[in-house]
Amino acid sequence: MEAKKSIKILAFLTVGAIAIFFLVLFLNTDIESRKGAETSTDLLGLEQNGQQQSFAAANMPVKSESDFVVGPGGEELDVIVYEDYADIYSAQFAETLERARAEFGEKINFVYRPYNVLSSELSAQAAQAVLCAAENNSKGADYRSKVFTALRAEQLNGDVFSRIAEEVGIEKGAFAACLTNMEKKEKIEGLVAGAANFSVTGAPTVFVGDEMIVGARPYEAFTDSNGDEIEGLKQVIERQLK
Structure with a gap:
């Protein structure tokens, strides 16, 4: 028992x-x-x-001959930007980049790469349109700027890409053919996929020298919600130029 x-x-x-x-x-x-x-x-x-964080980049992207570059070229400081042309935070950060471009001029190469964080058809269309414009002599910078202007005005749609091309002086027929070119589409897909090699997971993401900034960093230094002083994009660039 x-x-x-x-x-x-x-x-x-x-x-x-x-x-x-x-x-x-x-x-x-x-x-x-x-x-x-x-x-x-x-x-x-x-x-x-659209907030921000900064990291020491473990693996840096490198400018290539096929990149969309605005600047003097050569060995100047490269600022490599991953952006989504249909994303409002990328559009806001584009204004910050324009301030840097105006202030630092020929000291910096701005390298623009697509990263379709929204994974939408409009993002893909906009990325291909900007790429087509960038390959048309010196029209890329103006075209990109106007795409972001349309986005900020909530007027970005599939019908505006050809209109903007005409506004900046790109030949209509060649541009229309480029918009449906599969090689261009595959190039964009390759750039987006390759961004994972540099720990890019969102847009905007920018590499300045050996530093990676995630999010729409303001141009000037600021105090965050925790009371910490954070460098603006201007201060990061100045430090990297030294």
């Missing part, structure tokens, strides 16, 4: 131990899932709110 009772107690304890084990396992998994969700939410908030 006592033996049976002992066996029952042992069985009960064994079942209890197994139950506790699975409960602990479940709780740990839930905690990790919550951490992952919080991280995803933080990154999403970073993109949606």
